[in-house]
Amino acid sequence: MAQTVKINVTVNGRQYEREVEPRLLLSDFIRHDLGLTGTHVGCEHGLCGACTILMDGEAVRSCTIFAVQADGHEIQTVESLGTPEKLHPLQEAFIEKHALQCGFCTPGFLMTILDYLGDNPNPTEEEIREAIDGNFCRCTGYFNIIEAVKLAAEKMASH
Amino acid sequence: MAGKFVHQSIKRIEDPELITANVQFLDDINLPGMLHAAFKRSDYAHARIKSIDVSEARKLPGVIGVYTAEDFGDYVKPGPLQVPPPTAIKGATYVARTTMPIAKDKVRYAGEPVAIVIAESRYIAEDACDLIYVDYEPLEAVVDLEKALQPGSPLVHDDLPSNEAGHVRQERGSWEQAVKEADLIIKRKFFINRNAGAAMENRGIIVQWDKQAKQMTIWCGTQSVIALRNQTAARLGLFESQVRVITPNTGGGFGPKINTSLPDDVLITYLAMKLERPIKWFEDRRENFLATTSERDQVHYCEIAVKRDGTIVGLKDFFYHNTGAYNPYMMTVPLNSQTHTVTNYRVPNFLTEFYVVFTNQMIVTPVRGAGRQYGVFVMERMLDAAAKELGMSPVEIRRKNLLPANAYPYYTSIIGQDFVEGVLDSGDYPTAFEKTLELIEYDKFVNEVQPKLRAEGRKVGIGVACFSEGTGVGPYEGARVTVGGNGKVVVTTGYTSQGQAHYTTFAQIVADQLGVDVKDVKVITGDTGYFGWGAGTFASRGITVAGTATHLAAQKVRQKALKLASKILEAPEEELELADGVVRVADIPSKFISLGELAIIANPMRGTMEPGAEPGLEAVAYYGPPYGATGAGAVGLILEVDPETMQVSLEKMAFVHDCGTPVNPMVVDGQIHGGIQMGIGDAFYEELIYDENGQLVTASFMDYLFPQATDMPKKLVLGHMETPSPLNPLGIKGVGEAGAIPIPSVFTQAVENALQDTGVEFDRDTLSPSRIFTYVQQAKGA
Numbered sequence: 001m002a003q004t005v006k007i008n009v010t011v012n013g014r015q016y017e018r019e020v021e022p023r024l025l026l027s028d029f030i031r032h033d034l035g036l037t038g039t040h041v042g043c044e045h046g047l048c049g050a051c052t053i054l055m056d057g058e059a060v061r062s063c064t065i066f067a068v069q070a071d072g073h074e075i076q077t078v079e080s081l082g083t084p085e086k087l088h089p090l091q092e093a094f095i096e097k098h099a100l101q102c103g104f105c106t107p108g109f110l111m112t113i114l115d116y117l118g119d120n121p122n123p124t125e126e127e128i129r130e131a132i133d134g135n136f137c138r139c140t141g142y143f144n145i146i147e148a149v150k151l152a153a154e155k156m157a158s159h
Numbered sequence: 160m161a162g163k164f165v166h167q168s169i170k171r172i173e174d175p176e177l178i179t180a181n182v183q184f185l186d187d188i189n190l191p192g193m194l195h196a197a198f199k200r201s202d203y204a205h206a207r208i209k210s211i212d213v214s215e216a217r218k219l220p221g222v223i224g225v226y227t228a229e230d231f232g233d234y235v236k237p238g239p240l241q242v243p244p245p246t247a248i249k250g251a252t253y254v255a256r257t258t259m260p261i262a263k264d265k266v267r268y269a270g271e272p273v274a275i276v277i278a279e280s281r282y283i284a285e286d287a288c289d290l291i292y293v294d295y296e297p298l299e300a301v302v303d304l305e306k307a308l309q310p311g312s313p314l315v316h317d318d319l320p321s322n323e324a325g326h327v328r329q330e331r332g333s334w335e336q337a338v339k340e341a342d343l344i345i346k347r348k349f350f351i352n353r354n355a356g357a358a359m360e361n362r363g364i365i366v367q368w369d370k371q372a373k374q375m376t377i378w379c380g381t382q383s384v385i386a387l388r389n390q391t392a393a394r395l396g397l398f399e400s401q402v403r404v405i406t407p408n409t410g411g412g413f414g415p416k417i418n419t420s421l422p423d424d425v426l427i428t429y430l431a432m433k434l435e436r437p438i439k440w441f442e443d444r445r446e447n448f449l450a451t452t453s454e455r456d457q458v459h460y461c462e463i464a465v466k467r468d469g470t471i472v473g474l475k476d477f478f479y480h481n482t483g484a485y486n487p488y489m490m491t492v493p494l495n496s497q498t499h500t501v502t503n504y505r506v507p508n509f510l511t512e513f514y515v516v517f518t519n520q521m522i523v524t525p526v527r528g529a530g531r532q533y534g535v536f537v538m539e540r541m542l543d544a545a546a547k548e549l550g551m552s553p554v555e556i557r558r559k560n561l562l563p564a565n566a567y568p569y570y571t572s573i574i575g576q577d578f579v580e581g582v583l584d585s586g587d588y589p590t591a592f593e594k595t596l597e598l599i600e601y602d603k604f605v606n607e608v609q610p611k612l613r614a615e616g617r618k619v620g621i622g623v624a625c626f627s628e629g630t631g632v633g634p635y636e637g638a639r640v641t642v643g644g645n646g647k648v649v650v651t652t653g654y655t656s657q658g659q660a661h662y663t664t665f666a667q668i669v670a671d672q673l674g675v676d677v678k679d680v681k682v683i684t685g686d687t688g689y690f691g692w693g694a695g696t697f698a699s700r701g702i703t704v705a706g707t708a709t710h711l712a713a714q715k716v717r718q719k720a721l722k723l724a725s726k727i728l729e730a731p732e733e734e735l736e737l738a739d740g741v742v743r744v745a746d747i748p749s750k751f752i753s754l755g756e757l758a759i760i761a762n763p764m765r766g767t768m769e770p771g772a773e774p775g776l777e778a779v780a781y782y783g784p785p786y787g788a789t790g791a792g793a794v795g796l797i798l799e800v801d802p803e804t805m806q807v808s809l810e811k812m813a814f815v816h817d818c819g820t821p822v823n824p825m826v827v828d829g830q831i832h833g834g835i836q837m838g839i840g841d842a843f844y845e846e847l848i849y850d851e852n853g854q855l856v857t858a859s860f861m862d863y864l865f866p867q868a869t870d871m872p873k874k875l876v877l878g879h880m881e882t883p884s885p886l887n888p889l890g891i892k893g894v895g896e897a898g899a900i901p902i903p904s905v906f907t908q909a910v911e912n913a914l915q916d917t918g919v920e921f922d923r924d925t926l927s928p929s930r931i932f933t934y935v936q937q938a939k940g941a
Contacts, residue, residue, distance in 0.1 A: 023282070037187035038180025040410070042359045043444040047860035050359055084175035095174040098825050101833065102658025103177035104184065104359045104410025129868040136860070138359050138411050139658050141832035141898070142868040143875055 007071040011036065012080040020067045027051045029067035030077060038078035038107050042136065049135035052108035053077050059115035078107035081114075089155035090114060090148075099148035101139030109135050113149055121157055123149070161820075162671035165889065168825035169677055173662040182408040185363045185380050186441045193365070194223055196427055196440035197284035199274035199291045200450060201266035204302075204519040204853025205313065206295035208264055213274060216290040221283035223434060225291065226426070227274045228263035234429060235260055238420030239390060241524075242489040245327060247578040253325035253515070256316050257487040258522060260425035266295070267315055267484035268521050269854055270449030272422045277430055277438060300519040300853030304458050304479045307516045315484055315517040324486050325515040329497065331572035332508035334464075337473020341464035345544050350923040351457040351533045353481070353847040354840065355448060356526045357865060358657070360410020362451055363441035364423050366431035375402045375428065380409035381685075382417040383695030385653050388687045390419050391428050399691065406685035412657035413837070414526040415452045417697050420487065422450075448858040453847055454526040455492050456481045457513075457533055463541040464508070469549055469556045473508030476500055476537055482515045483522040490515060491576045492523060492530035495629070498575035499534030499900075502627040503588050503791065504542075504560040511573065519853040525697065527837050528899040529576075531628060536924050539624045539904035543911070544920070553623060553908060554601065561588045561625065568885075575787075576698070577632035583789045585882045585892075591815045592625055592793045598813035598876045599623065599795030618800040619810075620913025626901035627791040630818075630893025631703025631886075635783030637692045638709040640669055640716045642776035646740050646755030647679045650712075653693025654705035655685030659895065660826040664702055665709045667822055668889070672713035673720070673754065674737030698787070699893030702822055707887040708782040715778030723757055723776075788884040788892035792816035796872070796905045800913045805928035805935075807843060807910060809871065815878035818894035827894050828877055834898015835875070840866045841899065842906035846925050 004019040011034060018033055025044070030036050030053065039062060042050035046064040053062045054076035082088035087095070090110055100106045109132060116123070116131040123131065128149045129142075137145065161167075176182050213225040228235050237257040244253045262273045274291050278284035299313040306312055307322040315322055338344065365378040375397065381387045384404040392402045409416070423440050431438045442451065457480050464473040480493040497511045546556040562569060564587040571581035596602070604621050612619045638652040650665050666680035673680075683689050693705070721732045724742035728735070728750055736745045743751030758776040768774070795813040800806075814831060821827040844864035848857045857863040883890025903924035910926060911919060919938040923930075 021282070031186070032189065037184070040184065040360070041186070042361075042410075043860050045444065045859055045861070048359060048444075048865070078180050082179055084179050084181055087175065087179065091178045094178055095170055098171065098829050100174065100178060101660070101829055102359070102409065102411045103174075103182070104408075104658075106178060107180060110178075129871075133867045133869045136359060136865050136867065138357060138413065138836065139833045140829060141834075141836035142871050143832045144829065146868065 005068050007068055009070045010074045012076060022066065022068050024067045025063055026065040026067045026070050027062040030062060036077050036079050040104050040107055042105065049112060050105050050108040052111045052135065054111055054115055057115065059112045078110055081110060089159055090152040093148040093152035093155055097144045097148040097151055099140060099144040105135060105137045109145060113152065117153055117156055122153060164667035164670045164677045165822050166820060167667070167823065169663055169667055169823055171660050171663045172666060172678060177408070184360060184408045184410055185365065185378060188365055188378055188407060190365065190367060190437040193437040193439055194277050194279065194434065195281040195284050196438055197276050197281060197288050198272040198422065198446070199276065199288040201262060201269055201271045201273050203266055203295050203297050204269040204300040205298040206266050207298060208262060208266065208273065209294040209296055211274060212292040216276060216287040219283065219287045219290060221279040222287045223277045223279070225274060225276050225287060228261045231261065231429065235263060238425065238487060240489060241386065241418060241487045242491050244489050245494060245574065245578060248327055248329060248574045251325070251327045253489065254319060256485050256517065258421060258485045260422045268519050270446070270521060275426050277434065302518060302520070302849055302851055302853050304456060304481050304516050304518065307518055308514065315519055322517040323514055324482050324517050325490060327490065327497070328512040329573050330510045332473065334473050334475045334508050334510035337464040337508035340472045342467045343548065344462055344464050345541065345548055346462045347541060347544055348922055349459040349461065349537055349540060351455065351536065352923065352925040353453055353456045354526055354845050355453045355847055355863065356413035356415040358411030358413050358416065361442035361444060361447045362416060364427055365437060365439045366427050367437040368432045368435060370435055373401060377402065377404045377428070378407055379404060379424070380406055380416055380657070381419065382412045382655055382657065382697060383419060384655055384685045384687050385691065385693050386419040386695060387424060391424065394425065395428060395432065403688045405688065406655045409657040412696060414529060415524060416657065417695055418452055418487070418524055444860065445858050448863060449855055450521055452522045452524040455523050455530065457496065459537050461537050461541055463545050465545050465549065467549065469545070469551050469559045471504060471506050471560050474501055474506050474541065475510045478513045480513050480515050481518050481520065481523060483518060483520045485522050486515065487522065488524040492525055494576045495530035496534040498571065498573050498581045498629060499531040499627060500538050502571065502583060502789070503562060503625040504538065505562055520849055527834065528896050529698070531896065532841065532900045532903060533924065535626045535900055536904050540907065543908050554596065557592060557625060561592055564589055575629060577787060579786050581629065582786045584884050584886050586789065586791045586817060587880065587882050588625060588791055591791060591817060591880055594878045595623060595793040595795045595813050595815045598815065598878050599797065599811065601795060604797060618802050618913040619797065620800070620909040620911065621795070621797050622905040622909030622912060623793065623795045624901045624904035624908060625793045627789050628699065628893065628897045628900055629787045629789050630699035631784060632698045632700060632787035633783045634694055635781050636694065636705035636708045637690065637779060637781040638705060638712045639690055639777065639779045640709065640712040642716060642754050642758040644755050644759045646753050647681065648673060648675055649681050649683065650709055651683045651689040652705050652709065653687065653690045654701055655696045657696065659701055660823065661701060664822045664826060665706060668706055668710045669713040672710065672717050675740050675754065679740065699895035703788055703887065703891045703893045704782055704784065706822065706891060707889065708780050710889055711780035711782055712778045715780060716776055719761065719778065720754060720757055720776055723761055724752055727752055782887070784886050788819065788886050790816065790818045790892040790894055790897055792897060794901045794905045796909045798909050798913060800910060800931065805931040809873065811874040812872040813876045813878065815880060816894065816897050817880035817882055818897065819881060819884045819892040820890040822891065830894045831877060831898040834896060835902060836866050836871065837899040838902025839870060841925060842903040843926055844870065
């Protein structure tokens with residue numbers, strides 16, 4: 001068996017101590033070791049953005065980070081947002097604007113936008129397009145995602 | 160046709176669970192004791208396998224087994240055809256060389272599996288693949304479509320006399336006659352490129368064999384659970400009832416997920432039985448690019464015969480179609496190209512002929528659009544060429560030749576992918592065209608905006624193109640509608656979902672029939688344990704075919720509820736209504752019985768039943784149309800080309816479409832939006848490029864450019880039309896592929912218009928900055 005390394009990671013406010021292989025991807029660690037399967041893997045080469053999570057509050061691609069690199073860091077995944085009964089305003093906006101179809105890329109978009117709106121709560125349309133440019137979607141053509149970000153910005157400002 | 164729910168933009172029922180990750184996609188499923196598979200894939204496009212050494216791989220700790228073709232014995236053989244040959248077309252010829260689940264003796268495309276590893280983890284399985292040594296004798300690869308048919312070309316299949324996989328020729332009227340009548344004949348050659356479906360979720364499969372129960376369960380994001388179940392059962396000698404196929408939430412389909420009897424499902428079902436442990440395989444993106452199916456390249460030689468005034472008298476199109484190394488999907492794609500070449504226009508004489516060609520490339524099967532866009536592309540390009548030669552505007556020549564609004568039903572004489580003569584059931588193409596011109600403000604742009612900007616040296620252009628989309632073809636789909644004792648309704652269908660909102664739209668249809676709230680209708684799609692009949696998710700046929708079956712089943716349940724309630728309430732059926740989850744006497748609202756109570760009464764536990772009566776508030780219905788319902792529309796585009804970089808910026812797009820009754824207009828818009836993204840990819844970004852050795856050089860998102868948010872039009876205006884289809888009771892036509900179809904046509908026209916001063920003309924459907932630059936240099940004679 002390959003050598004393992006002990007890591008301590010805080011995910012969605014909960015602390016985990018795990019033994020992992022140094023080569024284990026953070027995306028696989030989150031999904032398969034911790035069972036938080038809301039983070040999706042679309043390309044495993046850092047392009048599509050489906051696996052985007054927040055690490056210490058910054059949106060990053062979990063498929064191009066090793067789990068060991070997350071040692072001592074704080075991670076936030078889509079599971080930290082709302083529940084079906086109590087949605088996060090960003091999730092509400094996505095539903096209201098029909099900004100998801102198959103829903104596979106959506107968690108990555110949500111985490112990217114969450115980080116972005118934290119830094120820029122009142123973006124222009126052009127800025128929104130730039131902000132989500134690193135996330136791929138095959139179903140929506142992005143049009144409704146852009147609308148959802150506008151609506152989410154309004155909702156989050158009034159929260 | 161509008162109802163309380165049908166024709167309303169109901170928010171999607173599936174969204175709250177989906178957006179909070181309270182759902183299961185394939186790779187989210189982990190079963191106890193589950194093993195993982197990885198494929199060793201060929202590095203060569205064409206080579207003989209001299210030997211495979213798996214000894215080192217087998218020794219790696221954690222590896223359960225390494226298997227090559229030899230280990231499967233007689234089990235490994237070419238799979239069944241997924242689509243029948245077009246024997247309905249007179250004179251059509253074909254040979255079938257269907258998918259080999261694992262290469263035996265010879266590899267025919269780069270990425271074809273030569274071995275499969277089963278291990279305790281995916282990481283170990285991939286490690287083991289690196290320890291497999293294959294000794295190949297490389298052969299010359301068949302890559303170029305036209306050279307492939309020349310004598311002396313290397314052969315993809317050694318037992319065939321040539322690389323020809325099929326030939327179809329169809330004619331309406333007489334091309335010869337058109338040549339006689341024409342004032343002018345214009346000839347062009349066009350190249351069509353290869354594209355990937357590129358669903359954000361790759362393909363995958365999990366197979367569990369329960370030895371005690373003798374029951375196999377397959378989880379797979381397939382577009383056809385029925386095909387997967389039936390082919391698996393037949394291959395393994397099981398009853399269909401011993402195989403249950405379940406589609407988890409699926410991250411997009413777009414065509415390639417329709418295929419069954421591919422290496423993964425053939426080999427993993429076998430190994431899960433043999434090893435008596437569940438096995439998961441989840442494709443990675445590189446494998447998806449290399450070895451899932453993708454779509455075509457074609458080369459067209461086209462001639463259009465016109466009068467001086469722009470009237471089309473005929474069209475002749477001859478093309479080659481690349482089917483890749485195997486042809487399990489037969490001719491769906493080239494037949495779609497053929498049927499969609501002239502649908503929007505009056506073309507009295509039409510000769511269309513194609514050859515299907517084997518090459519050492521991945522297998523070609525439909526991707527959103529499925530060949531329709533290339534028929535449309537060829538026609539629209541020919542109109543542009545004719546307009547230029549005749550000194551007409553692109554608008555004028557289209558206006559002159561569009562089928563009039565009173566032309567339907569219009570019999571095309573051309574047999575399509577459903578093996579019946581194409582019939583345009585309904586539509587109003589001229590109005591769609593005029594509406595598009597209005598929305599894109601064509602005249603204003605050409606007369607005011609463009610001259611001003613051109614004077615400033617800016618390269619701005621406009622284009623306008625028409626399209627049709629044959630949708631909702633047969634054979635059939637079915638649905639069961641059941642009212643529970645809780646008064647809520649379940650719909651089950653063999654149709655599968657990959658994000659199209661069936662959980663909402665099918666519920667809307669049922670809610671209207673049964674007078675219940677849309678939220679009280681639960682839709683279950685794509686699970687053979689619930690519903691075991693159907694063909695699959697293709698050809699934009701979900702809402703048209705499965706939706707209509709759902710409607711018919713709901714109507715039957717409605718009749719049952721009325722009949723039973725009439726007895727209980729002692730009132731004639733005509734005086735009853737279904738609303739608010741009850742059946743009530745319309746004039747005496749206090750006199751009612753709930754659907755839940757009726758459902759319980761309808762399933763008596765003792766006593767007798769009337770002869771011929773069927774239990775439950777439940778019904779099954781099937782729907783199969785005589786031919787598909789044809790949607791249509793038009794698109795206008797304004798763009799700007801940067802003369803330094805040749806990058807194109809899409810300023811405004813106007814898209815008018817007609818899909819009959821939109822069951823959920825919000826969802827329809829979403830379908831159009833997504834199609835446009837794929838169309839833009841097709842026109843400017845996405846391309847699967849093979850080098851002369853048959854190596855795919857664009858096998859990652861670094862090289863295969865996927866359109867992103869900043870690549871979309873800055874402004875998009877949708878226009879809606881509704882000419883209901885007479886083929887089904889709700890008047891529906893499909894819309895899933897519409898958005899993708901006309902974009903390459905309008906894009907090339909608009910870029911040409913922007914660069915008008917250079918005299919450039921494009922002969923391919925996928926441009927790029929460097930391509931545009933090259934074309935412009937050529938036009939300048941540089």
